Amino acid sequence: MAMRTRSGGTATAGARTGRWAGVALMLGSGLSNQVGAAVAALAFPVIGPVGVVAVRQWVAAGVLLAAGRPRPWTFTAAQWRPVLGLAVVFAMMNLSLYEAVSRIGLGLAVTLEFLGPLAVALAGSRRRADLVCAVAAAGAVAVLTRPRPATDYLGIGLALLAAACWGCYILLNRTLGARLPGAQGSAAAAAVSGLLYAPVGAVALWLRPPTAPALACALAAGVLASAVPFLADALALRRVPVHFFGIFMSVNPVLAALVGTVVLGQRLDAASWAAIAVVVTANATAVTTAARR
Template sequence: MRAEAAEPVTPTYRTAVAAEAPERDRRPLAGVAAMVGSGLSNQLGAATGSLAFPVLGPVGVVAVRQYVAALVLLAVGRPRLRDFTGRQWRPVLLLGLVFGTMNLSLYGAIDRVGLGLAVTLEFLGPLAIALAASRRRLDACCAVAAGAGAVALMRPQPSTDYVGMGLALLAAVCWASYILLNRAVGRIVPGAQGSAAAAGVSALMFLPVGAFVVVRHPPTAGSVVYAVAAGVLSSAVPYLADLFTLRRVPARAFGLFMSVNPVLAAAVGWVVLGQGLGWTEWASIGAIVAANAVSMLSTRG
């Protein structure tokens, strides 16, 4: 399978994990358990962060998440910032901007349309990258199925929140851009240093945002705990779990499982936040997930 077709995975840490993961061992069941834990942790983190929206708003929660992500990746990547050249800094700065915009638009969408729909629409970004890399008829059919699922999710209804869906689609564009930029950064910056530096840049960008939120909306202890928990569950835990996973399962299996995240998001939104979905929404989510699954399972190499 082409490298491009294995990208639909957790955006925040995919490049760093791939750089750090050694050769796989022979304990696949442990890897599967880690994949389940990573997916659930990521979606539980988003759900937990939404509990702080009434006090901090999506912007405040994203700011805290960016701080936590920067601490994790800077500790792991240990970038030598003084050695970066101008040619290296340009894509790193752009990657940091895209990273922040991606999370901000996703959390804004979660606030307006719910966790399941927001994550599903965001997933269209990496799915489009994977399908665009292929010229097979089967992948064209998968693209049509995914597009039909997206249209069904966004069909006009009296309660349709087009702003929220627009934010989710912006997150999808940012996720696709994040994948492409990570490739560019990975070519000119060794190891996980590029991703770590980009996370640090994004955190610096959100420092004035965080200060503004604190002044305008003084946080409560509970909201801070929720926001920090969201950062840990959606940042530190997925990174460590994915690092553990890639030592034990093939990259294709990893990408295939991560494509189930929209289903996990819908389930977590329903159980934790009470965000129920109708059969049409579930069918649409299933179509998008199935399109990715069929495409990945049918590829070779």
């Protein structure tokens, strides 16, 4: 009995240690993602969001190709369709988000982008708690987008486009997970997206030649916002339940607002902070109820 007790205690301690390691990985992933976006913003004045996104897409393609090792010559038409769809979503999501960041700031852009996962979690639900989440999120968006002298409606629209792309990204990844093993689908989509950005990025960088610091910021953004989160999330999902991972992702708008304040000097008022808190809570609640279902 003593041996079993010790073994059980060791297993419990090991599980607890693994859970804390998973939390640390998720926190590191979120911070890396938002710091990467802030570093990318530092390069906007020189090469613009298009140039930064092109470099980021090329870095992401290299990382995911090495990790996923896809074999596109074996793909069927049914497998290629979601791959191509995800490639287009990749391209639009990152560009619309970075254009929004350049106009309305990191914290507000990322908060509005998180409406995409929230919409997916709430889609088709008839639960009262989910309806409350939807109403609360709508109220928070109304606060964040309320008319002010400096309101940039194009930037808000771009952030909402990024939200729609993120929702499509989730749905397409579900389809790819069912049709292709491992990370082959995501890797192939990243490669196609990188190819789509080859002419666009070349023109953007020719029109706005990069300086060494700007190029370094764009490359760092590719590593911090693509490579590190991809690897950290993969390791975290081995240590924590999927629904817990989804809940913890909701902290990203808060991290974005904090990083935007510290790195870029983008300060938000009290009402905006309160609205961000509401969006985070709505996301966490929606993911929790979806996991229970």
